[in-house]
Amino acid sequence: MYVPAHFAPPDVESLRQLIVDHPLGALITNTGGELDANHIPFELDRNAGEHGILRAHVARSNSVWTEVKDGDEVLVIFRGDEAYVTPSWYPSKHEFHKQVPSWNYRVAHVHGRITVRDDEKYVRGVVARLTRTHEASQPKPWKMTDAEPEYLEMMLRNIVGIEIEVIRLGGKFKLSQNRELRDRVSLGEALKAQGDVELGQATLDSIQQTA
Structure with missing residues (x-):
C-alpha cells in the first residue's frame, strides 16, 4: 500500500484500536493463483x-x-471511517x-x-467472545444460552474456526495532514457537522499528534 509519510498512522496501537472499533475485515487469500476475498468479523487478541x-x-x-493451508500468508483489510472531502x-x-x-x-492492513x-x-x-463483545450495547444482550441447546450445537457444527498470527501491521490514516492548519480544523468541524463525527474527531486529533 502506498503511504506518504504524512498519512502514516501515529503508532501501532492506533491501528489495533481501529481493528477493535471496526472488526469486519476483508480476508484476502491467494490459492491456486486466484485471489479471493471474504468479509468476516474478527476479534483481535493484542497479547497473543x-x-x-x-x-x-x-x-x-x-x-x-x-x-488455504496452515501457514499460508494472508492479508486482512479493516476499513474504518471514510468520507468525501469537498x-x-x-x-x-x-x-x-x-x-x-x-x-x-483510515484503514489497517494485517499481514499474517x-x-x-x-x-x-x-x-x-x-462465538462466545464475539457475542459478548457485540451484544454488550444492546438493552437486553443475547446470550448463547438463549438458544435451544440442540439448535446451538447444530449451528456450531456448521462453522469452522480460523486463526491468523499477525506478522506485520500497517495502515494509512488519510486525514488531510498535508493541508495547512486552518484547512484541517475547518475540515474536522465540517465532517462532524454533517454526521461523520468519528472521522471529524480523528482529523482534529491528528493536529495534536503532529503539533
Missing part, C-alpha cells in the same frame, strides 16, 4: 503471539477454509482556488499466517 492474533469463524460451506471546506480554497476534491479514510481450527471448543469460544 509476538504481534497479536486474529480469530474468527466461517461457514463450513465456505471453501476458503479448505483451500474543497469548499478549506478556507484556503476561497482565497487561492487551488484545492481539489478528495476522499479521507493463517491456521484452520476445526474443533468445537475453539469455535464455541470464538
Whole structure:
C-alpha cells in the first residue's frame, strides 16, 4: 500500500484500536493463483503471539477454509471511517482556488499466517467472545444460552474456526495532514457537522499528534 509519510498512522496501537472499533475485515487469500476475498468479523487478541492474533469463524460451506493451508500468508483489510472531502471546506480554497476534491479514510492492513481450527471448543469460544463483545450495547444482550441447546450445537457444527498470527501491521490514516492548519480544523468541524463525527474527531486529533 502506498503511504506518504504524512498519512502514516501515529503508532501501532492506533491501528489495533481501529481493528477493535471496526472488526469486519476483508480476508484476502491467494490459492491456486486466484485471489479471493471474504468479509468476516474478527476479534483481535493484542497479547497473543509476538504481534497479536486474529480469530474468527466461517461457514463450513465456505471453501476458503479448505483451500488455504496452515501457514499460508494472508492479508486482512479493516476499513474504518471514510468520507468525501469537498474543497469548499478549506478556507484556503476561497482565497487561492487551488484545492481539489478528495476522499479521507483510515484503514489497517494485517499481514499474517493463517491456521484452520476445526474443533468445537475453539469455535464455541470464538462465538462466545464475539457475542459478548457485540451484544454488550444492546438493552437486553443475547446470550448463547438463549438458544435451544440442540439448535446451538447444530449451528456450531456448521462453522469452522480460523486463526491468523499477525506478522506485520500497517495502515494509512488519510486525514488531510498535508493541508495547512486552518484547512484541517475547518475540515474536522465540517465532517462532524454533517454526521461523520468519528472521522471529524480523528482529523482534529491528528493536529495534536503532529503539533
